[in-house]
Amino acid sequence: MNKPIIQLVDICKEYYGNQVLKKVNVSVRPGEVHALVGENGAGKSTLMNILFGMAVIHNTGGFSGQVFFDGEKVDITSPKEAMDKGIGMVHQEFMLLPGFTITENIKLNREITKHNVISKILGEKMKSLDMESMRKDARKALDTLGLDIYEMLSVEGLPVGHKQFIEIAREIDKTNVRLLVFDEPTAVLTEIEAELFLKAVKKLASTGIAILFITHRLNEVMRVADNITILRDGEVVGKLAREEASVEKMARLMVGRKIDRIQKTEKKSNGSIDENILEIKNLKVNMPGERVKDVSLEVKKGEILGIGGLAGHGKIGIANGVMGLYPSSGEVVFNGDKIKLNNPKDALSKGMAFVSEDRRGVGLLLEESIEKNIALTAMQVQGKFLKRIAGINFALTWKIRAHARKIIKELDIRCTGPEQITRRLSGGNQQKICIARAISLEPELLFVSEPTRGIDVGAKKIVIDLLLKLNQEMGMTIIITSSELAELRSICDRIAIIYDGKLEGVLPPDADDTDFGLMMAGGHGKAKEVS
Amino acid sequence: MKNAEIKTQQKRMQFMPDIKKGLIRNIVPVVFAVLCIIGACIAQARPLFLLSSVTIRMARNLLLVFSLIIPVVTGLGLNFGIVLGAMAAQIALVAVTHWEITGISGFIVTALLSVPLSIFFGWLTGRILNRAKGNEMITSMMLGFFANGLYQLLFLFVLGGIIPMVNKTIMLPSGIGIKNTVALRGLKYALDNVIKIEYDDLIIPIFTFIVIAVMALAIKFLLQTKLGQELRCVGQDMNIAEASGIDVDKMRITAVILSTILAAWGQLIHLQNIGILQTYGSHEQVGLFAVASILIGGATVTKATIGQAILGTFLFHSLFIISPMAGQKLVGEPQVGEYFRAFVAYGVIGLSLGLHAWQKQQAARNKFEE
Numbered sequence A: 001m002n003k004p005i006i007q008l009v010d011i012c013k014e015y016y017g018n019q020v021l022k023k024v025n026v027s028v029r030p031g032e033v034h035a036l037v038g039e040n041g042a043g044k045s046t047l048m049n050i051l052f053g054m055a056v057i058h059n060t061g062g063f064s065g066q067v068f069f070d071g072e073k074v075d076i077t078s079p080k081e082a083m084d085k086g087i088g089m090v091h092q093e094f095m096l097l098p099g100f101t102i103t104e105n106i107k108l109n110r111e112i113t114k115h116n117v118i119s120k121i122l123g124e125k126m127k128s129l130d131m132e133s134m135r136k137d138a139r140k141a142l143d144t145l146g147l148d149i150y151e152m153l154s155v156e157g158l159p160v161g162h163k164q165f166i167e168i169a170r171e172i173d174k175t176n177v178r179l180l181v182f183d184e185p186t187a188v189l190t191e192i193e194a195e196l197f198l199k200a201v202k203k204l205a206s207t208g209i210a211i212l213f214i215t216h217r218l219n220e221v222m223r224v225a226d227n228i229t230i231l232r233d234g235e236v237v238g239k240l241a242r243e244e245a246s247v248e249k250m251a252r253l254m255v256g257r258k259i260d261r262i263q264k265t266e267k268k269s270n271g272s273i274d275e276n277i278l279e280i281k282n283l284k285v286n287m288p289g290e291r292v293k294d295v296s297l298e299v300k301k302g303e304i305l306g307i308g309g310l311a312g313h314g315k316i317g318i319a320n321g322v323m324g325l326y327p328s329s330g331e332v333v334f335n336g337d338k339i340k341l342n343n344p345k346d347a348l349s350k351g352m353a354f355v356s357e358d359r360r361g362v363g364l365l366l367e368e369s370i371e372k373n374i375a376l377t378a379m380q381v382q383g384k385f386l387k388r389i390a391g392i393n394f395a396l397t398w399k400i401r402a403h404a405r406k407i408i409k410e411l412d413i414r415c416t417g418p419e420q421i422t423r424r425l426s427g428g429n430q431q432k433i434c435i436a437r438a439i440s441l442e443p444e445l446l447f448v449s450e451p452t453r454g455i456d457v458g459a460k461k462i463v464i465d466l467l468l469k470l471n472q473e474m475g476m477t478i479i480i481t482s483s484e485l486a487e488l489r490s491i492c493d494r495i496a497i498i499y500d501g502k503l504e505g506v507l508p509p510d511a512d513d514t515d516f517g518l519m520m521a522g523g524h525g526k527a528k529e530v531s
Numbered sequence B: 001m002k003n004a005e006i007k008t009q010q011k012r013m014q015f016m017p018d019i020k021k022g023l024i025r026n027i028v029p030v031v032f033a034v035l036c037i038i039g040a041c042i043a044q045a046r047p048l049f050l051l052s053s054v055t056i057r058m059a060r061n062l063l064l065v066f067s068l069i070i071p072v073v074t075g076l077g078l079n080f081g082i083v084l085g086a087m088a089a090q091i092a093l094v095a096v097t098h099w100e101i102t103g104i105s106g107f108i109v110t111a112l113l114s115v116p117l118s119i120f121f122g123w124l125t126g127r128i129l130n131r132a133k134g135n136e137m138i139t140s141m142m143l144g145f146f147a148n149g150l151y152q153l154l155f156l157f158v159l160g161g162i163i164p165m166v167n168k169t170i171m172l173p174s175g176i177g178i179k180n181t182v183a184l185r186g187l188k189y190a191l192d193n194v195i196k197i198e199y200d201d202l203i204i205p206i207f208t209f210i211v212i213a214v215m216a217l218a219i220k221f222l223l224q225t226k227l228g229q230e231l232r233c234v235g236q237d238m239n240i241a242e243a244s245g246i247d248v249d250k251m252r253i254t255a256v257i258l259s260t261i262l263a264a265w266g267q268l269i270h271l272q273n274i275g276i277l278q279t280y281g282s283h284e285q286v287g288l289f290a291v292a293s294i295l296i297g298g299a300t301v302t303k304a305t306i307g308q309a310i311l312g313t314f315l316f317h318s319l320f321i322i323s324p325m326a327g328q329k330l331v332g333e334p335q336v337g338e339y340f341r342a343f344v345a346y347g348v349i350g351l352s353l354g355l356h357a358w359q360k361q362q363a364a365r366n367k368f369e370e
């Protein structure tokens, strides 16, 4: 058997006295796909940051343990060194420059250059960019991934799925790569997109590139990984080869207890089900990659409505349009009131809230505390947690703190306390803060896009349960957009399927798989609708 | 073509919510253009006089204003530290005047001599600004004041006091320290005179403009090279640049050095036209006026182009010429106009910096409201 390309030996890491990695050992051979799984905050990203020489590690006191690359002991102190060695990484948070084009991003700091008169005298740095060749390379990388998007578009405003693919394209475009690290690459992808990605991963591995892959979708692990390392609270609690692994086993090891499958509890009816809380008429939303062409939809008070459909057909655009994040036209009536479109503030103040699918893009104030992040929108939009004395608003800190404490407990946010700044949370725990912020508004109607994206199996259940609880105990109407049909079917009262920017039909959650399949493929009318 | 269609569509999408913001941004040059026109009407100045005064001032100042562009692109904001470039130029000027090298060759020697000085000053400035990430502008401003102290020390005590000076014509009577004003007899119009057109009152220093145009092209070219791409990348996001293997600190220092060199040459062009060096004052307003100019042209702390620099220099100096004349006509007191232009220079800077802080806050807030 060939020898490992990378070996991490006895890695320990402390963040401000908090031990987040304890004697971790991982090694990967060329051509191997190695999955790293664990709960939110288990230390997966931290381990990868160490491997990639990220500045956060060195600015917080470094780490102990040894790293061997290709059999040699190495000391990687900057991303540049890592890259020079042939390590590529797709980070959990985006590393794309919004003002640059897709091509420029893919070729970032690896631009193809050509000589000109000046560069012959003054040297390499004065070379001009060979945009045409760069464009071709970018096109090739995008084609490998099966992403059909114009490579000269600027990255700003692209849907998250596309951004993720651009990041991946950037890594596979590197020619000297020997080890690729993917930190939750599929978290923001739909199932279909993830499928494309997994194929690309297999192809890459077959060329001899070693792949380290972090994900919370355990069935993906089963599909592509050769070996699996399971982390819990910074410790390796299991190493499995694929043959001996199963989703249940991994989940149990990760969490340290058995996980129940998400199941809908018997739902109490909450009265006036027939009243419409939201009426959407002829909504058009200009969201690149997720265009809504003409959707009319009625939402009943107190229901959980699912919005499903294939990627790129516009299901994501609906919530974004109603909440005013992307330019839209049409009519939206909420509780008999017309909502001003293209005006997020209006939508918020009328009692709607939104957990966006793009939680990295419109996400958090990273330098602020958890409690402030959770409470600020509610303070600004609704004047919650504020007391007005002599014309000046005072924040009721103790109220905010108590509220934050409660939510931290409810959502199982792993942190040192409500005052911790959000930059120091793990990616999944940051996502939970986004959900917490929307819930703090106590909206009458909550839009949630991809609620369990990037969240570990244990926390997934917590989030779904919380949504159910909000719905049943507080009568909150919830509209969930998700690319996981199973998730929708487990909690929704009705599921609307969007096809080609239009509403294809509405199905009950217990409808046949074939009905769902047909509708998603545009087979209108063949499937039975619920009234 | 379909691709082109997508592109325009995307463009439209990105701009649509920006129409209001776009107006706000362009409102600055528009307001100043209107002010200029109103002022010109009140002053009833001869067009040819206006034209010749503005031409001369553009030739004097454009390169100084250009020198601000690269740091903005690199995300350092408006580099008030170009004052150090001006000082480098003046030190070189004093040396060359002292050696009595004259004419275009004197100019070239001065230009060359100011380069190593600017590189050194730029390197120092860059290193300090790297320690003050996020507060570059205020730091560069303070640095300018601090450097001014050292500069005075050099010219008042060190020259003649510690370093013996042979040529006494530029020294104070005591023999220690440089005179308050040094006539640059040998260098006056050294560059302008190479080629120029004269018509009535109007003098157009063609050659100087050619030099300025070449510099503008050089900046444009530079920003399109590999180096330029790295500078822009750092300007957009330091963390991402770092993670892509770009040496962020080095790039920032490079940007400041380039800016300082350009500023030195700019100050040289400025002074060869004026012909007199105010030893202790010529450099003082350099940063302030250049920054005001580029801001009036519609540039912001995060975005600046050659076009904005040219437009802004034109508007700022037009106002500079017109406002005392208008003041004279209105209240019979040119001094009013003087106050007005100082007010304008400081006002526009304060306003745009305030606006920038506000925009930043808004952006954070928008991000928050999803």
Ligand SMILES: Nc1ncnc2c1ncn2[C@@H]1O[C@H](COP(=O)(O)OP(=O)(O)OP(=O)(O)O)[C@@H](O)[C@H]1O
Pocket (backbone or CB within 6 Å): A015, A016, A020, A038, A039, A040, A041, A042, A043, A044, A045, A046, A047, A056, A060, A092, A414, A415, A423, A424, A425, A426, A427, A428, A429, A454
């Ligand atoms: N910059 C930081 N400063 C302080 N603590 C940090 C920092 N980054 C992460 N941590 C802490 O380190 C621990 C591990 O975080 P890490 O990001 O490695 O988790 P993860 O396994 O990637 O989780 P997720 O699945 O949510 O992304 C967490 O407890 C987190 O709070």
Ligand SMILES: [Mg+2]
Pocket (backbone or CB within 6 Å): A044, A045, A046, A092, A183, A426, A427, A428
């Ligand atoms: Mg992580």
